[in-house]
Amino acid sequence: MERRDFELPDPDWMRDLSHCPLSDRDKELLEKFWTELENDRMEHCARCQETWFDMGLKGGICKRCIARDKNKKEDEPWFFSAENQLDFGLIPAFLPQLTIVEEMLIARVHVFVNVMQVRGQQYKYRGHIVHFLRDVGKVYSQLPLLPPELDVILLRPPTASEHAHLNRQFRRQFRVRRRCLQEWLNFLSNNHPGYRGITVCQKRMSVLPEDGDVLDQVATAAVTDPKLRNRSTNRFDRFD
Numbered sequence: 001m002e003r004r005d006f007e008l009p010d011p012d013w014m015r016d017l018s019h020c021p022l023s024d025r026d027k028e029l030l031e032k033f034w035t036e037l038e039n040d041r042m043e044h045c046a047r048c049q050e051t052w053f054d055m056g057l058k059g060g061i062c063k064r065c066i067a068r069d070k071n072k073k074e075d076e077p078w079f080f081s082a083e084n085q086l087d088f089g090l091i092p093a094f095l096p097q098l099t100i101v102e103e104m105l106i107a108r109v110h111v112f113v114n115v116m117q118v119r120g121q122q123y124k125y126r127g128h129i130v131h132f133l134r135d136v137g138k139v140y141s142q143l144p145l146l147p148p149e150l151d152v153i154l155l156r157p158p159t160a161s162e163h164a165h166l167n168r169q170f171r172r173q174f175r176v177r178r179r180c181l182q183e184w185l186n187f188l189s190n191n192h193p194g195y196r197g198i199t200v201c202q203k204r205m206s207v208l209p210e211d212g213d214v215l216d217q218v219a220t221a222a223v224t225d226p227k228l229r230n231r232s233t234n235r236f237d238r239f240d
Contacts, residue, residue, distance in 0.1 A: 048080040049088050095187060096180040100173050101152075101214065105144040106184055108194060110151055111137040117155045142199045144181050146207060147174075147217035154220045174215040178208045 013021075022030065043055045045062035056063035068079045077083035104110070138151075182205060188195040208214075 047078060049090060092187070095184060096177070098180060098184065099175045101147070101150070102176055102181060102184075104150050104152070105147070105176065105208070106181055106188070107145075108141075108143070108198065109137055109139050113151045113153060115153045115155065141197070142201050142204070143185060144201070144204055144208065146204060147176070147214040148219070150218060152218045154215075154218055156220060156222065171213050171215060174213045174218070175211070176208050176214050177211045178205060179210070181205065181208065 010021075020027075040053060042051050042053055043057050043062070044051045044060075045055060045057065045065060046060040047065045048062065050062065050064075058066060065078070065080060072078070080086050080088070098106075104114075182200075185195075185198075185200045189198055189200060
């Protein structure tokens with residue numbers, strides 16, 4: 001698609017608000033843009049059941065699945081297959097899209113600790129490894145979980161509470177909608193073998209917000225760099 005040179009001057013204003021501010025060339029480029037956008041279609045992989053753009057399909061199989069099964073032996077199943085117990089199936093259209101934390105609240109099995117770091121007012125080091133001593137995993141029979149029970153640790157600078165832009169980074173990820181969790185748990189308990197026999201606790205459900213974030217309910221740890229103590233606290237990263 002041809003790109004417009006944004007260094008070009010704007011068309012002269014005709015002193016008439018009813019006059020179209022776009023030049024004929026701009027109109028042509030805009031029409032081409034909408035045409036290309038309209039022709040861009042989502043693709044679906046029949047093996048991993050993923051739907052997205054430009055998946056490089058060959059015979060209905062995406063390039064990621066083809067690469068993963070490239071060295072598969074003849075007697076081995078496809079990686080994403082029912083034989084390998086990795087057939088995700090189709091998600092019913094009536095079920096809402098969940099946030100990351102909403103998925104964690106209704107997950108039966110938890111096998112890792114999720115560590116998130118607030119960006120801004122800190123130094124970042126690479127090449128270091130942190131080990132967390134814990135059990136292999138946890139299997140819950142009563143759902144949903146409550147935010148304080150999640151294996152999530154939020155690392156943030158001591159002054160994060162004083163600067164709203166540092167906390168906005170995770171607000172969307174920590175959004176929880178009670179109705180969405182109820183719909184998913186009802187569906188899973190009736191249709192998923194791994195969820196049969198679970199207890200959907202309405203008392204726990206009532207504690208969760210109808211639609212709000214639970215960022216202030218997860219475990220946090222203040223990360224202080226001694227080199228920052230003498231620095232100005234007026235310089236922060238900018239986040240929208």
